[in-house]
Amino acid sequence: MKRTKKRDAPRKSDGPARVRPATLKQVAADAGVHPSTVSRVLNPGTRGMIADDVALRVQASAKKLGYRPDSVAVSLRTGRSRLVGVLLPDIANLVFPPILSGVTDVLHRSGYSTIIAEVEADRDSQLQLIEQLIMRRVDGLVLATASRNDPVVTYCIERHLPVVLVNRTEAQARVSAVVSDDRKAMQLVMDHLVSLGHRRIGHLAGPATLSTGFSRRQGFELSARAHKLTAKEVAVETTVAYAREEGVSATRRLLDRHPDLTAIAAANDLLALGAYEALRERGFKCPQDVSVVGHNDMPLVDIMSPPLTTVRIAHREMGSEAAQLLVTEMTGLASPKRHVVLAPSLVVRGSTAAPPTRRKH
Amino acid sequence: MKRTKKRDAPRKSDGPARVRPATLKQVAADAGVHPSTVSRVLNPGTRGMIADDVALRVQASAKKLGYRPDSVAVSLRTGRSRLVGVLLPDIANLVFPPILSGVTDVLHRSGYSTIIAEVEADRDSQLQLIEQLIMRRVDGLVLATASRNDPVVTYCIERHLPVVLVNRTEAQARVSAVVSDDRKAMQLVMDHLVSLGHRRIGHLAGPATLSTGFSRRQGFELSARAHKLTAKEVAVETTVAYAREEGVSATRRLLDRHPDLTAIAAANDLLALGAYEALRERGFKCPQDVSVVGHNDMPLVDIMSPPLTTVRIAHREMGSEAAQLLVTEMTGLASPKRHVVLAPSLVVRGSTAAPPTRRKH
DNA sequence: AACTAGTCTGCAATCGTTTGCAATAAGGAT
DNA sequence: ATCCTTATTGCAAACGATTGCAGACTAGTT
Known part of the structure; x- marks a missing residue:
């Protein structure tokens, strides 16, 4: 009996076979073109290279098969992950959720996902965490953890990794930051x-x-x-x-x-x-x-x-502003380190009043 | 003048050249072995295949060059990302930070990173978000957003994506969950x-x-x-x-x-x-x-x-328990859907007292 | 002495994309 | 009719790791 070299995927069923979405190659086969053509059609930057009739056919196939680009493969090939790391000192501190919310909102809107990490003050564990994030090829970092003299910032600068500080900034102004006055x-x-x-x-x-x-x-x-x-x-x-x-x-x-x-x-x-x-x-x-x-x-x-x-x-705004800054910085180009200073306002409630005329003993 | 085919990397300097860590191939070259050998030495599972003297040499080279495996490449090849998605209804709600903290703590300890997403109640936007996470090949999901009848859970089950619910559970018991009684x-x-x-x-x-x-x-x-x-x-x-x-x-x-x-x-x-x-x-x-x-x-x-x-x-414990469950579920093997029910306790403070004897009008 | 079994390592394919380069065809200029 | 652009598409090599298979060598068996 002759064995066909490769029929489909042998798919050794180790565990429940995760359902994989369609790949570029499959779309290409369906549309009767080369994978590269599909890639070009689907990427806005290269869309213009392909004739309209072909493009239409490809898009139809892509839609039919429910194609979604595999971002892992894209990352590997392009070197950019559309992931950003967010470092917080303490998620349970009520100040950070709004900041985080603002950050992730803007980033998601720009097509980035966020990896959030709660870090201890310990410098070594911080650097180790950054290492891990770099391993994951994050495109940038938002630090809500900066101390006035922060080794993590230095590290990122050396690695040429875009960084934006939020809420806290460092003594030198080496990177962009969004803080309150x-x-x-x-x-x-x-x-x-x-x-x-x-x-x-x-x-x-x-x-x-x-x-x-x-x-x-x-x-x-x-x-x-x-x-x-x-x-x-x-x-x-x-x-x-x-x-x-x-x-x-x-x-x-x-x-x-x-x-x-x-x-x-x-x-x-x-x-x-x-x-x-x-x-x-x-x-x-x-x-x-x-x-x-x-x-x-x-x-x-x-x-x-x-x-x-x-x-x-304005914590939420502080977060979204920082994210905005990071996005422009990650798109490459020149990076004019910006420092955004938000205006605070006093909310007068019941805990302040005129001092007592005589001091009670 | 003759052009060398490829000297080093042509490295067209688009922006500040991101510093890349050493690759497997470089370590292999340094140690005078084949990349696959390096891979085997560095992966605990295959370490035994290689003779000790060679292994030592490889490890030395790896340390010398500061080698860190590129997790993107690993993901592409192995299909697992060591990433998990965490879906929260509202980061600013004071209940969730401790849960989140517990979840990320355990996951980090197990070598996973977490992508955190705040989702609106809107089902479509939820599914879209899950799509994105799947695109990123997350290995599993923690849902703090489950409603009693949740389409997202159904979706994940169909996709064979490990899921654990936390805090809120659904009416049916299709997946593992950690809740309070x-x-x-x-x-x-x-x-x-x-x-x-x-x-x-x-x-x-x-x-x-x-x-x-x-x-x-x-x-x-x-x-x-x-x-x-x-x-x-x-x-x-x-x-x-x-x-x-x-x-x-x-x-x-x-x-x-x-x-x-x-x-x-x-x-x-x-x-x-x-x-x-x-x-x-x-x-x-x-x-x-x-x-x-x-x-x-x-x-x-x-x-x-x-x-x-x-x-x-015990919110934090709830989170860590859920993460633990997810980790075991993600390591494949059999998945005996577990339901962990944590015991609540009453904290009596000043807002409760005996009822008034007569009702004031 | 030949054969089998067992160790160790290299080879090469593969994961799913992107992209420089070459190839083809078509159209315009001479 | 020939040549040169220009538009469109295909080819194949990356990106950095993992892994089935096979080759080389050693050792053990008969």
């Missing part, structure tokens, strides 16, 4: 507090390694000076992470050192909520005794008691 | 309320199309019957989405129909927070006049006023 934000906060009559104001600063922590503190100090607050009137306590417990302990320290302050400007809503706890614990009422201001206007702070006065940042 | 949870809630002395209890039900909405309502009704509450004593209002405003309006309707109820069991924390608002609006105090119970124990509900009594679900 943190200094300006603190100015708004201070203007508000001072106009209410506060002069003894404390600041719960974020980590100094992050641009948000650094710049907000700077904003606080500049603004304090602008309002001619003395060194005795203002106080700063630094935290090592944006977390409620950090806010609690930092507020305690603040109150220990300055028992007579009448307002606290926190670098972050979670810190502010921590302040709520610490104040309650010490028997202070907010806002009657001490006013509190947060930062970020994250979900639910509007229904705390008291509703938190805070700085609103 | 929603009926049991409502029983805990009702036991708590009844033991406090409540009998006139309202339920803010979630969408009936979702297993959570459906089962929690069912749990409520079964439990009411078990406690011999009459049809007049209990009331249910359905919402069309898990959102605060929905909670507000549904609570209004509930109070309109049953002005004398003393407790509200919500199918979700956001609905419960909506109830807070509606109650305040009508001049009812929680928990003095009306007790409220939520569901999910999402972040921050512990510092609301009053702190919300709610059902705690």
